Amino acid sequence: MNPLDRRKFVSAVGAGAVGVFATGNMVVGQSRAEAQEPGAHKVQALKYPYDALQGISKQVVTWHHDKHYAGYVKKRNAIEQQLIDNGPGTDNFDARIYAGLKRSESFSASGMILHEVYFDNLGGDGKPGDGTVEWLIKRCFGSMDKWMTDMKTIGGQATGWALCCWDPSDGRMHNYLVDQHEIGAVWAAKPIIALDVFEHAYYHDQGPNRGKYLDAFFDNLHWGRINERYAG
Numbered sequence: 303m304n305p306l307d308r309r310k311f312v313s314a315v316g317a318g319a320v321g322v323f324a325t326g327n328m329v330v331g332q333s334r335a336e337a338q339e340p341g342a343h344k345v346q347a348l349k350y351p352y353d354a355l356q357g358i359s360k361q362v363v364t365w366h367h368d369k370h371y372a373g374y375v376k377k378r379n380a381i382e383q384q385l386i387d388n389g390p391g392t393d394n395f396d397a398r399i400y401a402g403l404k405r406s407e408s409f410s411a412s413g414m415i416l417h418e419v420y421f422d423n424l425g426g427d428g429k430p431g432d433g434t435v436e437w438l439i440k441r442c443f444g445s446m447d448k449w450m451t452d453m454k455t456i457g458g459q460a461t462g463w464a465l466c467c468w469d470p471s472d473g474r475m476h477n478y479l480v481d482q483h484e485i486g487a488v489w490a491a492k493p494i495i496a497l498d499v500f501e502h503a504y505y506h507d508q509g510p511n512r513g514k515y516l517d518a519f520f521d522n523l524h525w526g527r528i529n530e531r532y533a534g
């Protein structure tokens with residue numbers, strides 16, 4: 303790595319590190335008034351019209367956002383209340399039932415979070431710019447094409463998600479394979495781009511041709527919001 307590249311790489315990693323620590327500070331450092339009560343998660347509105355995507359229909363976006371994603375928010379809220387009502391020290395407490403609720407909590411919370419990344423990173427023209435995320439992807443994968451090929455390979459095999467994450471354990475971008483919503487997660491790695499490959503994301507539009515959906519996903523990426531997520 304030449305000195306210029308090294309400075310830019312350190313600068314980019316530093317920005318990511320600030321982002322991660324800032325995210326952590328939302329829990330540790332935010333004001334007490336901002337810490338929400340259990341069961342108070344809210345559905346985040348789409349930032350673009352339901353019919354704005356190319357190759358992903360208004361019907362699929364509507365079902366996906368209003369039914370599937372909203373369902374995870376609702377389920378997470380319900381589980382958080384159930385954990386309170388059935389937790390240690392309550393009359394209803396049963397350790398095995400409680401453990402099942404905790405597993406459901408991880409599934410539903412992860413489903414909610416990843417869908418919010420997914421909908422947020424769509425709605426653009428798919429054209430990468432010269433942002434820090436694009437620079438990091440090229441630095442870590444060799445080229446945008448190599449990165450995309452890797453994401454599509456993972457997306458073709460996962461039963462859940464292909465995630466492009468910034469990982470503070472080595473300061474690099476990684477594409478991780480996640481089955482369901484939580485199986486394969488890497489601790490502290492921050493999802494920057496989330497590719498949903500559940501059949502509900504594409505089957506109505508593309509049938510069994512998942513590859514056509516993968517192409518559509520990348521054609522709709524919003525690189526501006528992707529860079530905001532990395533920085534934030």
Ligand SMILES: [Fe+2]
Nearest residue numbers: 370498500503
């Ligand atoms: Fe989904």
